[in-house]
Amino acid sequence: MAEEDLTAFEERLLEWLIQSDFEEIPWSSDRAAEAFKVSVEEIREGVAGLTKKVPNRIYVHYREGHIRIAAE
Numbered sequence: 001m002a003e004e005d006l007t008a009f010e011e012r013l014l015e016w017l018i019q020s021d022f023e024e025i026p027w028s029s030d031r032a033a034e035a036f037k038v039s040v041e042e043i044r045e046g047v048a049g050l051t052k053k054v055p056n057r058i059y060v061h062y063r064e065g066h067i068r069i070a071a072e
Contacts, residue, residue, distance in 0.1 A: 003054055003057075006053055007049070009038075009046055012036070013032075013036070013043075016036075017050075017071035020069075022067075022068055022069040026068070047060065050071075057071055058071045059071070
């Protein structure tokens with residue numbers, strides 16, 4: 001899969017992730033859902049889709065009790 005396989009939502013989510021700092025500020029699926037006006041489940045599915053479709057552009061890990069996300 002590649003970047004051309006991204007849905008419009010995944011494209012918007014990726015751009016938002018790129019411009020955000022979830023290395024220093026812990027990720028919040030609830031805050032992301034609120035920002036995008038979608039359900040938490042849609043956010044989680046979107047992030048999961050990005051890790052499959054553009055794995056070289058997104059890095060998700062767990063540190064100090066929180067999920068951290070970096071994207072470029």
